[in-house]
Amino acid sequence: MSVLVYTESEQGKLKKVAFEVASYAKAVADQLETTVTAITINTDDTSALENYGVDKVLSVSNSELNTFNAKGYAEAIQQAAEKESSKVVVLSSSANSKYLAPLLAVFLNAGYASNVIAAPSNTAPFTVKRNAFTNKAFEDMAISTDVKIVGVSSNAFGLVETSGSATTEAFSPSITDLGIKVESVDKASDKVSIADADIVVSGGRGLKGPENWGMIEELADVLGAATACSKPVSDLGWRPHGEHVGQTGKPVASNLYIAIGISGAIQHLAGVNASKVKVVINSDPEAPFFKAADYGVVGDAFQVVPELIEKLKAFKAQQ
């Protein structure tokens, strides 16, 4: 009857979200008075999971699953859930987890809640709070199926360390035809992705042109942040589509979101409002983004940003 949690890794290393979803699973397990089992796929070292409440690790090692495949991963998780008689399966809201979760829901005949931001408020009926209307509202959702799938939103629940120990067991699910074959992956491996980033530095049309993005990248570099942009910026081809954030772009739920030369139109705000702290740098004191921001600088980005970079470098050097 364990709570099952799928803990993601990249190139054999557990991702930060793995510890967040494990922390979440532990909270659910405490409510249900049961244990936490994690399933890892092609992960080298799983020992750190025991610091986040995991009691048992089902470790899958399967070369067919070396590149992510939604169906194959969903099958592996399904079989782990059945083996553990899990009534609750927890995963993250990464692009991959959101890709596999609906398939898993069909395989397990389970109700699925995505973008969940808090531990269940009730376990019978099982009720979770999630972001809806692109962060313009929260929804309390009750899941009535026997098995429930919870997709936890990034940075919403946080990390909760506990002391404990976990046993590890090799697990070999049987994987059927994968259906989709990955031909090539195009990913800048040295860049922080928006989904994984604690800090996101984002530029808008106020930057005037792609040639001015050097300072955005440098600021992101100093902060270890990912770079992003508003929709017109990607529509104009100044930045790649994958960097466009907002209601019709990528969602951002970072700890810190720095918006430079972005007006703060409702569609942009909706997609980034889940970020905890927002800083706005804009020359127009009437820019709507100031109403949604925690900290603001009314000023010319071309003066403020280079100076901020220098000051941050000095600050980091002192740390």
Added chain:
Amino acid sequence: MKILVCISHVPDTTSKINFTDGDTKFDTNGVQFVINPNDEFGLTRAMWFKEKQGAHVTVVNVGGAETEPTLRKALAIGADAAIRVNTPATDGFSVAKQLANVVKDGGYDLVIAGRESIDYNGGMVPGMIAGLTNANFINNCIKLDVEGTSVTAVREIDGGKETVSTSLPLVIGSQKGLVEESDLRIPNMRGIMMARQKPLTVVDPVDTITETASVKFEKPAPKGAVKLVSPDNLDELISLLHNEAKVI
């Protein structure tokens, strides 16, 4: 190729979100409804398949009669036929079951649904249709080519993109990037006139149980006032971010 495009009828992106009945129901008062933006990219790609490869395109929505103007708009854009499954769209899983039933009945080769709807943001319908109909599934699809039954596609992943190959039958979760924004179509007069003659079939729902239910909604607490920092005093900003917000 027979294509089915799933159309979600959602509040326009500028809508103010409010609730009624003790915060248990979405308040549709004064709200303008549109084709879900993620679906619109998919519909536009379907039009390309229709015009270049002779595909037949049907659009479908699960919902009450109030969603018909949205389906008519899709017809005016160029879809050949529309289906409305006559039941309110309550939860994602039930909607997916209704749609999977339409897919099985119609023998569609390609099903295009938006990555997620911009109202409930469930992000589950396309994957569930694929699971329920045993079709291949590509989510976050930003490029799609079909030759015979062979498919090559590009999908967005965290921090990049990946090129995949597969075969029909296929379900995709579409999103921005699948077609250029400038290729999105606004219905013209001729399209609107022609849409009136195109079939809009209303079908009865199949029996499903409800797996999930909205219990209550809540709006985020109003934001405190922004703390403004002078551009001449960026040290203060760094200090606030470090000591007060504790994010750097």
